Amino acid sequence: MSKNILIIAEQRCDRVQNVTFELIGIAKELAKVNGAEVEVLLMGHNIAGQVSDVVGYGADRVILVDDPCLASYLTEPYAQAATEVIRERTPGVVLVGASSIGRDLAPRVAARLNTGLTADCTKLAMNEDGTLEMTRPAFGGNLFATIVCPDHRPQMSTVRPGVMKKCDFDASRSAEVVHKEIAFAPQKIRLVEEVKVCSVVDSIxxxxxxxxxxxxxxxxTSIEQAKNLANELGGTYCSSRALVDACVIESCRQVGQTGKTVRPECYVAFGISGAVQHLAGMEDSDYIIAVNKDENASIFNVSDLGIVSDANKVLPLLREEIEKLSRA
Ligand SMILES: Cc1cc2nc3c(=O)[nH]c(=O)nc-3n(C[C@H](O)[C@H](O)[C@H](O)COP(=O)(O)OP(=O)(O)OC[C@H]3O[C@@H](n4cnc5c(N)ncnc54)[C@H](O)[C@@H]3O)c2cc1C
Structure with missing residues (x-):
């Protein structure tokens, strides 16, 4: 068993997804504790061009499984390839993005390897003895549970997208690339058609x-003003679950425990109370501005700047000021 950390990369539509770079970022931090190497398993078809992306973000080694059976994501061949690579490389830790693909793949791989899986982690820490402390929200986000996997290896975890920080891209980095052939089992499932939904929603x-x-x-009116404000500031809009449940804002824009985790440079919250489930998705933002008419609202506990006022009045005033600034 090696002490290395292996990341199962996620690539879709010929692009390695951001969560993979974030996982490399946290893996580099964890690897410093016990001198481990960071390996990335890249699976797909005609994907050699994506190797430089994972190397630039910090991979020490790339395991490349390039096969027509992996052209589109299917549970069986991906789980087979990942399991075989992990058995061969024997990493101490395996990290997977907690995306829809990662959430499908990771438990199957963990079961085949007869090891545990801590899903949806928001924090990871490495002990000097190689034990990974995996922290995730529990009991509706009201507490955080730290879980270890003492008796089985590898220690496996899925990690929420947007939580970890990726390293700066370094185009001059190089890394070993290991090509791995897999003798795929006959497929029980055949992909009949793939329908790509072109999302017009910008990613929060x-x-x-x-x-x-x-x-x-x-x-x-206020929601429209908030959308316009986001646009004028060069950003986009999002919401708490309250407005998603009320079908006022699309679910892909929900921030929080059951929504997305974000860490923008600036998060401006209008009329959000700051429930723990919402804070879980945004409290790591660089600068938080909150507008709430209740001076005791919990959102102010995580805010850098708080405005106790009616959001419906602040929104047009703020837009006016920004318009003045852009004309100046
Ligand atoms: C298992 C579970 C998972 C959850 N996941 C999520 C999640 O992912 N994301 C999420 O957001 N929530 C989530 N929730 C729901 C969460 O607990 C809260 O109910 C929700 O975040 C409340 O949204 P809100 O702050 O918009 O509304 P409210 O809690 O109703 O707060 C509205 C706020 O607006 C203020 N206000 C009212 N009028 C004005 C005005 N005119 N001007 C300024 N301020 C005003 C009020 O003072 C209040 O603070 C989850 C709950 C559970 C149990």
């Missing part, structure tokens, strides 16, 4: 500025 995880609306700005 990638935005540098987020304007967030909560129940306190539940009227259509």
């Amino acid at each position: 995880e990638d935005a540098k500025i987020l304007v967030a609306c909560g129940r306190g700005v539940g009227n259509p």
Whole structure:
């Protein structure tokens, strides 16, 4: 058993997904504790061009499984390839993104390897003896549970997208690339058709500025103003679960424990109370501005700047000021 950390990369539509780079970022930090190496398993078809992306973000070694059977994500061949590679490489830790693909793949791989899996982690820490402390929200986000896997290896964890920080990209990095052939078992499942949904929604995880609306700005005029404000600031809008449940804002824009985790440079929250489940998704933002008419609202506990006022009045004033600045 090696002490290395292996990341199962996620690539879709010919692009390695951001969560993979974030996992490399945290793996580099963990690896410093016990001198481990960070390996990335890249699976797909005609994906050699993506190797430089994972290397640039910090992979020490790339295990490349390039096969027509892996052209589209299917549970069986991906689980077979990942299991075989892990058995051969014997990493001490395996990290997978807690995306829809990762959530499908990781438990199957863990079961085949007869090891445990801590799902949906928001924090990871490495002990000098190689024990990984995996922390995730529990009991509806009201407490955080730290879980270890003392008796089985590898220690496996899925990690929420947007939580960990990726390293700066370094195009001059190089790494060993190991090509691995897999004799795939006959497929029981055949992909009949793949329908790509072209999302017109800009990703809230990638935005540098987020304007967030909560129940306190539940009227259509204010929500429209918040969207415009986000646009003028060069960012995008998001919301608490209250407005998603009310079908006012799309679910892909929900921030929080059951939504997305974001860490923009600036998060502006209008009429959001700051429930623990919401804070779990945004409290690591660089700068948080909150507008709430209740001076005791919990959102102020995590805010850098708090405005105790009616959000419906602040929104037009703020837009006016920004318009003045952009004209100046
Ligand atoms: C298992 C579980 C998972 C959950 N996951 C999530 C999640 O992922 N994301 C999430 O957001 N929530 C989540 N929730 C729900 C969460 O507990 C809260 O109910 C939700 O975040 C509340 O949204 P809110 O702050 O918009 O609304 P409220 O809690 O109703 O707060 C509205 C706030 O607006 C203020 N306000 C009212 N009028 C104005 C005004 N005119 N101007 C300024 N301020 C005003 C009020 O003072 C209040 O603080 C989850 C709950 C559970 C149990």
